Amino acid sequence: xxxxxxxxxxxxxxxxxxxxxxxxxxxxxxxxxxxxxQDVQPELDRRRPGQSRITTQRKEADVVEILSGLHDGLxxxxxxxxxxxxxxxxxxxxxxxxxxxxxxxxxxxxxQKYGIRAWEGGGRAxxxxxxxxxxxxxxxxxxLAVHYxxxxxxxxxxxxxxxxAASPESVTLDQxxxxxxxxxxxxxxxxxxxxxxxxxxxxxxxxxxVACVARGVPAGWGEPVFDKLEADxxxxxxxxxxxxxxxxxxxxxxxxxxxxxxxDAFRATQEKRVFTPTNRSGGVQxxxxxxxxxVMRVAFKPVATIPQVQDTVTTEHEETTISxxxxxxxxxxxxxxxMVEAMAxxxxxxxxxxxxxxxxxxxx
Numbered sequence: 001x002x003x004x005x006x007x008x009x010x011x012x013x014x015x016x017x018x019x020x021x022x023x024x025x026x027x028x029x030x031x032x033x034x035x036x037x038q039d040v041q042p043e044l045d046r047r048r049p050g051q052s053r054i055t056t057q058r059k060e061a062d063v064v065e066i067l068s069g070l071h072d073g074l075x076x077x078x079x080x081x082x083x084x085x086x087x088x089x090x091x092x093x094x095x096x097x098x099x100x101x102x103x104x105x106x107x108x109x110x111x112q113k114y115g116i117r118a119w120e121g122g123g124r125a126x127x128x129x130x131x132x133x134x135x136x137x138x139x140x141x142x143x144l145a146v147h148y149x150x151x152x153x154x155x156x157x158x159x160x161x162x163x164x165a166a167s168p169e170s171v172t173l174d175q176x177x178x179x180x181x182x183x184x185x186x187x188x189x190x191x192x193x194x195x196x197x198x199x200x201x202x203x204x205x206x207x208x209x210v211a212c213v214a215r216g217v218p219a220g221w222g223e224p225v226f227d228k229l230e231a232d233x234x235x236x237x238x239x240x241x242x243x244x245x246x247x248x249x250x251x252x253x254x255x256x257x258x259x260x261x262x263x264d265a266f267r268a269t270q271e272k273r274v275f276t277p278t279n280r281s282g283g284v285q286x287x288x289x290x291x292x293x294x295v296m297r298v299a300f301k302p303v304a305t306i307p308q309v310q311d312t313v314t315t316e317h318e319e320t321t322i323s324x325x326x327x328x329x330x331x332x333x334x335x336x337x338x339m340v341e342a343m344a345x346x347x348x349x350x351x352x353x354x355x356x357x358x359x360x361x362x363x364x
Contacts, residue, residue: 003124005236007227008353009140011346013132015086017121018094023083024132026139028353029069031077033143040064040082040138046177046338047134054180054196054334060088064135082135086128093325094120099315100322104304111315127241127332130339137342140349148352154212154340156183156333157297159195164188168213168295182337200330205303207242208333210340212296214348217283219274219291220359221351228287229294229351236343237298242332245299249282264292294348298340300332 004012008028015022041064048062062084069080097119101108106125110117117123144150155176157164164185166175175184181196183189192208199206222229234246254262257280264276264285276292283294305324312322329335 005239006346006350008357009143009346009350011133011136013129013136015129015132016118016123017086017126017128018118018123019086021083021085022128022131023081024136026069026080026082026136028350029075029077029080029139029143030147030353031075033075033146034073035070035075035080035139035142036073037064037066039142040066040135043134043138043141043338043342044084044131047130047335049329049335054193054200054329054331060086062131080139082132084131084135096322096325100320101312101315102305102322102324103310103312104301108313125241127329127335127339130241130342133240133346134338134342137338137345140342140345143349144345144352148216148218150214150216150348150352152212152214152341152345152348154210154337154344156181156189156192156337157209157211159183159192159208159331159333160206162188162191162195162208164192166211168211168293169215171213176337180334182334196331203307204330205306205328206331207244207300207302208331210298210300210333210336212298212340212344214283214294214344217289217291217294217348219289221348221355222284222286222288223351223354224287228284229289229347230282230284230287230296232347232351233294233296233344236347237296237340240298240300240336240339240343242300242303242336243298244301246296248284248294248296250280251282251297254280289351294344296344298336300336303329303332 010027012025044062044064048060065083067081067083069076069078153171153173155166155171164183166184171184176182179189181189181192183192230248237243237246262280264278264281266274266276268274279292283289283292305328307324309321309323314320
């Protein structure tokens with residue numbers, strides 16, 4: 001069941017990095033939602049490899065095929081299957097990985113769990129698996145926008161020690177997409193690109209943080225106590241390849257404040273709409289959305305596969321060395337942005353539909 005996420009809006013991804021195809025099946029999308037491949041392709045184009053000089057040069061068109069669940073441009077309410085065929089695979093680049101484990105990769109762990117692994121390209125542990133997530137995220141985004149007026153935007157907030165200035169309340173997709181590093185701060189974006197290019201030339205990699213905001217989330221989404229909104233968001237983000245940390249609202253910095261400093265006071269508009277002038281809670285209180293923007297951050301480690309000689313062991317557990325081959329990102333962050341957006345949208349869509357069963361007809 002590890003390839004399934006969601007309760008009401010359920011997402012199942014399938015496929016391996018060097019297999020015939022990767023894709024997703026979405027179960028639970030309501031009927032009569034306008035949807036087509038044109039809604040999906042732009043998101044896949046943002047995720048695909050080879051889109052700039054600071055990403056892997058694997059060339060995949062990532063053309064989506066929608067196999068089921070649509071009729072005359074509308075969802076049927078039945079399972080929606082989406083497929084993307086793999087084409088630019090070079091399994092020979094991974095021949096050494098057949099008998100050796102790459103440091104900090106999933107090779108050893110998969111072998112220990114299953115006793116077998118798809119060693120070409122990392123199989124399911126490859127970021128290639130996220131094609132299905134991003135396709136499902138495009139559907140979730142459409143559902144959120146059409147039925148709830150909710151918008152999800154992510155961006156690269158930091159690369160190593162270079163941190164951008166961006167406001168979750170106002171950052172736009174156009175600002176994010178203006179730079180190949182997907183940072184809305186033009187000055188810091190140039191610095192990030194320079195760093196990533198330098199690291200790539202050194203045969204190394206670098207990590208950082210992707211920030212994400214969901215605006216227009218109504219109050220009331222979330223299922224205490226085990227399916228709290230931030231708990232499901234954390235699980236979704238931590239399931240992404242190379243993710244190593246999650247925080248919402250003030251996150252760890254909030255531990256430096258006192259309660260009197262951290263609390264978000266409630267106010268009301270003349271129209272009796274409740275809001276908080278500050279948003280240190282990140283739009284979630286008690287595991288339930290409070291109507292403010294949902295703000296989160298995801299930490300990504302440096303890419304594990306690098307073209308440097310490193311110590312490792314063979315599949316027979318004998319000490320040896322390995323040097324990474326193939327085409328890999330020197331920094332996963334630019335391509336992680338649409339992945340983070342997709343996972344946020346999937347969780348929000350799931351909780352939106354779950355809320356419909358609790359407060360029906362929909363309030364407000």
